[in-house]
Amino acid sequence: MKEPAAGYGVTPLEQVRGLDGLGLMKGIMDGRFPAPPIAKALGFSMSLVEHGRVTFDYEPVFDHYNPLGSVHGGVAATLLDSVMGCCIHTTLKPGFGFTTLEIKVNYVRAMTDKTGPVRAEGKVINVGSRVATSEGRLVDASGKLLAHGTTTCLIFSI
Helix, strand or coil: CCCCCCCECCCCHHHHHCCCHHHHHHHHHHCCCCECHHHHHHCEEEEEEECCEEEEEECCCHHHECCCCCECHHHHHHHHHHHHHHHHHCCCCCCEEEEEEEEEEEECCCCCCCCCCEEEEEEEEEECCCEEEEEEEEEECCCCEEEEEEEEEEEEEC
16 A cells, blocks of 8 residues: 555644545545544555545455454444545535444455455435435445445534
8 A cells, every 4th residue: 555645644633624524535635634544554545535425445454354264344344434434524614523423334245365456435325414424335346345334423513
């Protein structure tokens, strides 16, 4: 995985307050702002940012295996939680953030270090003044579904 131009870290809250969510997400993808440390820990990167839609790329690795010999389901859950939250963030005005209230994940196929590159895509379902929902899909390079989910997020002022 290529390290982002701004490296890894957390953008200072003073900077985030002045940006709309789409600007922040595009800035992370373009390397103007640091990518979150979880992206480095799991080896994923943002590959597309649009209003209401975000994608991440990830390649499953042996280091993420569970005792049963496949990538731990928590990795898929983290990818889905991240893209579903970030797509909601792209719709927020300056001075607003979000947090996950609930996430549901359905596992369809196991990932292994032989799966190859996968893509997680999040799309907004609805954004209200306090609560937002979105859906996510995790697919392999041939488009086979690996996992999918939904989330409910709380929107708040920062």
